[in-house]
Amino acid sequence: MSEPVIKKVLIVGGTHGNESTGVFLINKWRQFPKSLQRASFQVDTLLANPKAIAANVRYLDKDLNRCFSQAVLQDETLIGHEIERAHQLVDQLGGKGACQYDLIIDLHTSTANMGVNLVLTKHDAFHHSMMGYMSTQRDDVVVTSEAEMIPDHHFLCALAERNVIVEVGPVAQGLLHHETIEKTEQATYQLLDFVERYNAQQLPELPESITVFEYTGKISFPRNENNEPLGIVHKDIQYRDFSLLNTGDPIFLMQDGSVITYRDKPTYISFVNEAAYYDQGFAFCTLDKKLIPLCK
Numbered sequence: 159m160s161e162p163v164i165k166k167v168l169i170v171g172g173t174h175g176n177e178s179t180g181v182f183l184i185n186k187w188r189q190f191p192k193s194l195q196r197a198s199f200q201v202d203t204l205l206a207n208p209k210a211i212a213a214n215v216r217y218l219d220k221d222l223n224r225c226f227s228q229a230v231l232q233d234e235t236l237i238g239h240e241i242e243r244a245h246q247l248v249d250q251l252g253g254k255g256a257c258q259y260d261l262i263i264d265l266h267t268s269t270a271n272m273g274v275n276l277v278l279t280k281h282d283a284f285h286h287s288m289m290g291y292m293s294t295q296r297d298d299v300v301v302t303s304e305a306e307m308i309p310d311h312h313f314l315c316a317l318a319e320r321n322v323i324v325e326v327g328p329v330a331q332g333l334l335h336h337e338t339i340e341k342t343e344q345a346t347y348q349l350l351d352f353v354e355r356y357n358a359q360q361l362p363e364l365p366e367s368i369t370v371f372e373y374t375g376k377i378s379f380p381r382n383e384n385n386e387p388l389g390i391v392h393k394d395i396q397y398r399d400f401s402l403l404n405t406g407d408p409i410f411l412m413q414d415g416s417v418i419t420y421r422d423k424p425t426y427i428s429f430v431n432e433a434a435y436y437d438q439g440f441a442f443c444t445l446d447k448k449l450i451p452l453c454k
């Protein structure tokens with residue numbers, strides 16, 4: 159039998175310290191590692207930002223999941239806890255092109271209705287097969303990608319050649335929620351099963367193409383000069399992630415009772431009212447929906 163392509167997999171939780179689902183699962187698997195074990199490869203676990211986890215916050219100084227581009231890692235003027243932690247993790251795991259893991263699976267949650275969102279950072283046969291396989295395994299999978307793949311990505315998981323973010327929602331920050339934990343856990347096992355079958359070159363029949371939502375932009379909250387929001391996300395779009403927003407649909411309810419409607423061309427939306435994006439002032443993201451043939 160030929161050598162397996164994927165020999166070492168890392169599962170990460172707590173890249174964002176208040177996304178407790180991944181943290182809980184990593185702690186569980188450290189007590190009960192058996193469910194992660196597969197015959198053809200080794201699986202390790204990592205809690206990415208223990209200080210943010212202890213404080214139950216997304217991050218202390220800077221979003222850790224924006225710290226792994228060469229531009230950030232090589233900028234010696236940057237300081238703070240997450241910058242320091244990013245350098246520690248690069249030393250521990252190996253940097254891009256030298257990472258000791260063949261695949262990193264990073265577990266996240268969202269306060270938006272993201273379903274089981276798998277984030278694609280690369281268009282190639284491995285990543286497409288992984289997304290195609292997952293879409294045959296569960297009906298709540300939604301694949302998203304950046305509009306243009308960032309060659310030098312800032313995600314922690316992008317240290318490895320092969321990587322995926324699993325982002326499950328809606329769930330509140332810091333909350334341990336049965337269904338969210340269950341979905342994240344199942345999706346992780348399904349990804350490990352995919353790797354096992356990929357290594358054995360025994361993948362089931364995959365679809366010809368996958369539906370991928372590509373990010374095109376972000377819509378900000380209406381704010382006053384002190385940066386305070388003047389309105390809230392309208393109830394008509396709350397939890398409507400990955401549905402089509404039409405021109406004229408309500409998007410914000412203002413303090414004075416008026417409603418702001420969407421003025422641009424129809425678009426898909428996601429991260430609707432994501433609590434983690436309030437600090438940046440984003441109310442939701444816009445996306446295109448595309449059918450992409452699987453790379454062979």
Ligand SMILES: [Zn+2]
Binds near residue numbers: 174177266
């Ligand atoms: Zn996250």
